[in-house]
Amino acid sequence: MTTFSGWNYANHEQSLLNLAADDLSLVTDLYQLTMAACYVGEGIEQRRASFELFTRRLPEGFGYLIAMGLTQALEYLEKLRFTPAQVEALKQTGIFAHAPERFWQLLLEARFTGDVYAVSEGTAVFANEPILRIEAPLWQAQLVETYLLNTINYQTLIATRAARMRDVAGESATLLEFGTRRAFSPQGAVWAARAALAGGFDATSNVFAALQLGMQPSGTMAHALVMALAATEGSEDQAFAAFHRYFPGASLLIDTYDTVAAAARLAEKVNSGELDLAGVRLDSGDLVELSHLVRSHLPGVPIFASGDLDEWEIARLKAAGAEIDGYGLGTKLVTGTPVNGVYKLVEIDDIPVMKQSSGKVTFPGRKQIFRTVVNGKVTADRLGLMDETPENGQPLLEIFMKAGKCIKPQENIGEIRQRTSATVASLPEEVRRIAKPITLHVEISNPLEELIWRTKNRELVTG
Amino acid sequence: MTTFSGWNYANHEQSLLNLAADDLSLVTDLYQLTMAACYVGEGIEQRRASFELFTRRLPEGFGYLIAMGLTQALEYLEKLRFTPAQVEALKQTGIFAHAPERFWQLLLEARFTGDVYAVSEGTAVFANEPILRIEAPLWQAQLVETYLLNTINYQTLIATRAARMRDVAGESATLLEFGTRRAFSPQGAVWAARAALAGGFDATSNVFAALQLGMQPSGTMAHALVMALAATEGSEDQAFAAFHRYFPGASLLIDTYDTVAAAARLAEKVNSGELDLAGVRLDSGDLVELSHLVRSHLPGVPIFASGDLDEWEIARLKAAGAEIDGYGLGTKLVTGTPVNGVYKLVEIDDIPVMKQSSGKVTFPGRKQIFRTVVNGKVTADRLGLMDETPENGQPLLEIFMKAGKCIKPQENIGEIRQRTSATVASLPEEVRRIAKPITLHVEISNPLEELIWRTKNRELVTG
Structure with a gap:
């Protein structure tokens, strides 16, 4: 074990009884902070980045997911701060010895200034459909990954169950x-x-x-x-x-x-x-x-x-x-099988990007879900690009936060519960049942197909 | 859904971003509070009660558990308080309309004043072995059940994995x-x-x-x-x-x-x-x-x-x-299969008690684990009574808190980690392995056998 002497952030050893709201900025993986420091060093920390949160596949035996956790995610983003004591604690680890000095000033002044697009809590979603998208300066969008996944993964699991x-x-x-x-x-x-x-x-x-x-x-x-x-x-x-x-x-x-x-x-x-x-x-x-x-x-x-x-x-x-x-x-x-949401960079500085690791490919670009409902029943979902003109289908992702400020009133639990009930009622029987459900096939729109093809080829050249 | 108008405990709707240390007294099941009020009404809230925390069986595929979470459990007990605002919020629910008025005073003055016996964090335990025992006024011992189970169940799972x-x-x-x-x-x-x-x-x-x-x-x-x-x-x-x-x-x-x-x-x-x-x-x-x-x-x-x-x-x-x-x-x-610890009354006012529900029997009395180690290997565990004179075996439960005050210095993670390592090394191969482990057979001492028999017969008569 690597311990380091002398410094304890909260001045009381080992107290993990509860987390204060201020503590949440450090409830993150170390690499979010080291990557942010690297972005600062390279001068790209303010580039506009879009990350999308989605699941690659539904948990075994699930036909759908009920999106949940956005309320806490938005509150976290609005309150995100680093205290001088936290910054000092990070310095004392020695891990950032070669990181640019400007990184510390950035942390001390940190506010989340980005936009958040999301599906409303209580909405059914399927594999590869973004539950949430962050559009923000690269370093901010990177930093918030861990908390956003934690919140939305768990609440989505419980709401679905x-x-x-x-x-x-x-x-x-x-x-x-x-x-x-x-x-x-x-x-x-x-x-x-x-x-x-x-x-x-x-x-x-x-x-x-x-x-x-x-x-x-x-x-x-x-x-x-x-x-x-x-x-x-x-x-x-x-x-x-x-x-x-x-x-x-x-x-x-x-x-x-x-x-x-x-x-x-x-x-x-x-x-x-x-x-x-x-x-x-x-x-x-x-x-x-x-x-x-x-x-x-x-x-x-x-x-x-x-x-x-x-x-x-x-x-x-x-x-x-x-x-x-x-x-x-x-x-x-x-408890039980978790929802394994992931959070992936899809665009930076208007350049769509995709991850091409074996078995873990992501779709590039800022996306929208277009849902077609006929006679109260969902007949199709189409995953397309945000700026597509939809011939048909209702777009599900809406903007909830603009430049770091919430722009929709908070819903109460009763309203979200009604949406959940309505969305479940709208699902086809084979998606909804608990015995061997068949999840909805999510179509890929033509513009998204073309973007995937172009991005793959570009990255093969430059990779 | 049963909502009630007007009152919101923390004066901000729906904020569940984090829990303050003060909030933890209400992170409990409602019935702990209603039962406490009932004990007050019956005038038995100060009777001395002993509750033991244990698992009836290990999670599927586990040969042992590593006890963990005691540090947070003790800190919770030391800090347990109810604020006037919390008491007011409970009153406003209307649930306690017929409860004795004296209950509220008890909550406002609430301190945990009991004793805590436990096995040290990092110790291997088996089914039916108490990880922790609370000996306290009945209402206090009842009230803390939910938090203690939450803490010890989860940390024990993770430490074992x-x-x-x-x-x-x-x-x-x-x-x-x-x-x-x-x-x-x-x-x-x-x-x-x-x-x-x-x-x-x-x-x-x-x-x-x-x-x-x-x-x-x-x-x-x-x-x-x-x-x-x-x-x-x-x-x-x-x-x-x-x-x-x-x-x-x-x-x-x-x-x-x-x-x-x-x-x-x-x-x-x-x-x-x-x-x-x-x-x-x-x-x-x-x-x-x-x-x-x-x-x-x-x-x-x-x-x-x-x-x-x-x-x-x-x-x-x-x-x-x-x-x-x-x-x-x-x-x-x-994540994964949880540790399903339970917390059961085993003695009240020096009267040993046992639950006899189908499939969920508990052993009566204040118990001790006697572990026999030969040449560095655990050869037997015997579950006996606290006041037994052990012919052999090392008693594992020690007193950590006396009259609400911690009486052992807090260990650091390195010390607990060493105990875990030593305890795993002491386990027989068939207990330790991950493929079809065979858990240790825990013997029941003669005095405990006799107490089980006497308690069963007494309760059949008076039940």
């Missing part, structure tokens, strides 16, 4: 996000909650995320409460009674000891009018069988299920006729 | 953490970097994480630099020359156009003494074949490989004789 779960569960089911304990960091948990709500969920148990979004957090109770009250007060029923006294609107968790026996005892109280029960939750066992038994005892009471569920398991439970009104989704919603 | 990669790659290989763009949130990226370093990596590209840990960040260059300089200055070679001028210690990325041709051109400069090349990176193509071709051109130059690598791929490359000196690990290190 949430949209699939909503699609499978149906509009009438209640979908609750319960993933905070399994999410990859507290901030990951908060973003998962946001993206799940925007993707179609009804509520989250994450208190911070819910309050920040102006929503009520949601939750039931844990086995610990039943065990603690049963141990100190005498029985599971006393635990139920106590919790219901303070939270009459909450569901009761009935599987700590014997699920069916607990349901039968609760039914006596419901039938005698002693108890107005808002719901019960099952977290273990055979959910199909148990839900039927519980329903037979408690016919009017909503049944919630949890425990390692995902869109596949929801589909299986529904197909097996389980009597479930709502699902708590955690681990399998907030 | 890193330890496996180090074990497969060998001590002489350079392992670099490059996952920030694919991690699940910026904070997830920073924690992944920490856990990877503590698990055996040499460096991270995450600038913030490296600086906070007092280390040099690491990195090479991206295709964008080659493309930008090739487009504006004329060729890939000019891009190499420019970057090397400012960062003579950095490796050059040589696969943007034709990898072998680039290596051959660089070799001319190396052989003529014009260029002192620190390394090259390959990010695409057949790494076995390319590394041989590049080595033949550049015999003395370290070769780094990247591009969706993991411990399996490192093993495959080594078996195929690839000429690779270092690996950049990203996506497959920082």
